[in-house]
Amino acid sequence: MNKLHIPPLDEQAAKAALEHQKILAKPPLALGKLEPVAIQIAAMTGNPAPRLKNKTVVLFASDHHIADHGLSLTSTDVTYIQTRNFLQGGGTINAFTRNAGARLTVVDVGVNYDFGDLPGLVKRKVMHGANDFSKGPAMTREQALECLQVGIDIAREEKARGLDIVAAGEMGIGNTTPSSAIVAVLTGTPVETVTGRGSGVKGEVIRKKIELIERGIALNKPDPADAIDVLAKVGGPEIGAMAGLMLGAASLRVPIVIDGFIAGAAAAIAQGIRPEAARYFLGSHNSAEPGHKLIMDHIGVTMYMDLGLCLGEGTGAALFFPVLDAATRVLSEMKTLPELDITVPR
Numbered sequence: 139m140n141k142l143h144i145p146p147l148d149e150q151a152a153k154a155a156l157e158h159q160k161i162l163a164k165p166p167l168a169l170g171k172l173e174p175v176a177i178q179i180a181a182m183t184g185n186p187a188p189r190l191k192n193k194t195v196v197l198f199a200s201d202h203h204i205a206d207h208g209l210s211l212t213s214t215d216v217t218y219i220q221t222r223n224f225l226q227g228g229g230t231i232n233a234f235t236r237n238a239g240a241r242l243t244v245v246d247v248g249v250n251y252d253f254g255d256l257p258g259l260v261k262r263k264v265m266h267g268a269n270d271f272s273k274g275p276a277m278t279r280e281q282a283l284e285c286l287q288v289g290i291d292i293a294r295e296e297k298a299r300g301l302d303i304v305a306a307g308e309m310g311i312g313n314t315t316p317s318s319a320i321v322a323v324l325t326g327t328p329v330e331t332v333t334g335r336g337s338g339v340k341g342e343v344i345r346k347k348i349e350l351i352e353r354g355i356a357l358n359k360p361d362p363a364d365a366i367d368v369l370a371k372v373g374g375p376e377i378g379a380m381a382g383l384m385l386g387a388a389s390l391r392v393p394i395v396i397d398g399f400i401a402g403a404a405a406a407i408a409q410g411i412r413p414e415a416a417r418y419f420l421g422s423h424n425s426a427e428p429g430h431k432l433i434m435d436h437i438g439v440t441m442y443m444d445l446g447l448c449l450g451e452g453t454g455a456a457l458f459f460p461v462l463d464a465a466t467r468v469l470s471e472m473k474t475l476p477e478l479d480i481t482v483p484r
């Protein structure tokens with residue numbers, strides 16, 4: 139990971155894209171926010187007329203033993219039930235990736251269940267669920283590094299299959315708890331400000347969630363200046379693999395769409411490890427989780443859609459793929475004002 143080179147943005151490609159965008163057959167700036175985002179993608183990819191043909195969501199699944207305290211809407215076996223469901227095409231992320239014409243890759247990085255020989259599942263299990271971080275570290279530093287490496291490896295494998303844009307998704311009952319811990323530590327914000335309903339818990343359960351996170355932070359003392367330490371002590375396997383995927387994709391000049399709250403926490407870990415990686419991040423949507431805007435502001439990433447989503451799995455990112463597809467398509471598919479002999483006053 140130390141050797142990972144994250145290239146600078148290509149300002150030449152951005153400039154060429156902008157000059158061309160200015161003369162497309164439409165009123166200037168009529169595509170609103172789609173215009174600057176298309177230029178950003180030109181800068182990331184180094185292509186003044188980028189096309190996002192190969193779109194992929196990589197979904198990392200893992201368990202969290204802190205959820206054994208009953209911090210989620212459901213029991214923890216839903217992690218493996220849903221993981222199997224995704225391989226059969228029956229999850230929200232399956233519907234949304236089909237809608238986007240995107241591929242879905244499902245990776246077991248820490249599910250507390252032995253899947254046996256399950257066709258389609260990428261098997262990269264590092265542990266059977268993160269340890270309960272209210273009692274000690276969630277992972278060792280070695281395990282955290284292993285999870286990051288899983289994500290980096292998968293970014294390279296996906297790139298070899300053809301990859302123009304990518305998002306990290308997740309399934310992990312209880313994973314808004316480590317995500318809230320990461321956001322509280324990295325932004326220096328009180329735990330109660332960043333902790334929300336997750337899959338839909340309320341009242342007493344939210345209070346228990348806050349208390350366990352506070353206890354875990356006090357006990358493990360994660361160092362906010364060392365993102366790998368934060369990931370290991372109060373994070374989890376899928377969050378590490380998501381951060382690794384983001385780092386790997388950035389090193390390959392592949393734009394990365396950041397999904398909701400858990401992806402935001404993973405993106406902040408990736409940025410803490412390699413600040414330059416954030417050049418390649420695009421935010422899809424505002425999550426209903428209270429800490430989401432805080433962490434996206436911390437990373438410096440803009441979110442584009444506001445649909446009240448609070449699901450994860452990579453669903454917001456998959457919804458945003460076709461928007462980005464459209465934003466970039468115009469750069470290579472439209473006629474220009476001079477070609478049509480249209481004069482627009484400037």
Ligand SMILES: Cc1cc2ncn([C@H]3O[C@H](COP(=O)(O)O)[C@@H](O)[C@H]3O)c2cc1C
Nearest residue numbers: 210308309310311312313314336337450451
């Ligand atoms: C059936 C079901 C499907 C899901 N798909 C994503 N999540 C989302 O909810 C979980 C995080 O919320 P918490 O921390 O409250 O457990 C993650 O698995 C996330 O992907 C789901 C949750 C459930 C119950």
Ligand SMILES: O=C(O)c1cccnc1
Nearest residue numbers: 336398399425448449450
């Ligand atoms: O925004 C998210 O990613 C999210 C929010 C609630 C539950 N699961 C995921």
